[in-house]
Amino acid sequence: MSLSTLDGTLHRGCGGRYALQQEAVTMRLSGMSAEVTREFFRCEKCGHEQRTIEQRDAAEKAATEQIRAAHDLLAPKAIRQLRESLGLTVAQWAELIYGTPKGIVEGWEKGKYLQNREADAMIRSLADRATLESRAAKAGVTLPVVEGAQSAVAADGAGAGDAAGSGSETPSA
Ligand SMILES: [Zn+2]
Known part of the structure; x- marks a missing residue:
């Protein structure tokens, strides 16, 4: 499944185009936290940001795996x-x-x-x-x-x- 579905698409609000970006986020799960890189889209003209469900899920999955490994939690x-x-x-x-x-x-x-x-x-x-x-x-x-x-x-x-x-x-x- 591609995460770049919005890449290059038109932001109808301003006429600009969305481009794929990355951001570092701290995610907290079950009282534990992990630093992960999350992808999102930003309109190159006005700066409007969009985060898809796939992008959120991918970041949460990465955080889950990181926390599981760090705390040696059962799979x-x-x-x-x-x-x-x-x-x-x-x-x-x-x-x-x-x-x-x-x-x-x-x-x-x-x-x-x-x-x-x-x-x-x-x-x-x-x-x-x-x-x-x-x-x-x-x-x-x-x-x-x-x-x-x-x-x-x-x-x-x-x-x-x-x-x-x-x-x-x-x-x-
Ligand atoms: Zn825009």
Whole structure:
């Protein structure tokens, strides 16, 4: 997907033309920040500026990746794999992680949102069975039986997660 769709186009307000520019911006996500370069368009005649959704999304994605690397936060896939390895639904998982809204937890797994450091630490800690059991007891979550629980896992997980996702926001990269 091209980011230069407005490059050279006419600014009808003044008769000038838009040109692609770059700016350094500080983006804040989940209480953390990153310096990224964001593209935008500026009318060469009057200075009017336009920022497309693609440009905003690209900058946010770059910031997310930078923050994830800087703070060593779990990747979306890793979060999902840990949850699935424990046989937990998204709803149960969300309860264990401070009762975070289910939609947010789904967003973490899809890379739409970025978990903060506190949530990341909680997620990692749940890989430990004793911690998981203690947390589940506090949160009122019934854990699936560990031994030979494969069938129960499959049945429990169905329909809770991805059914509603349209996938329309999947980045082209
Ligand atoms: Zn203009």
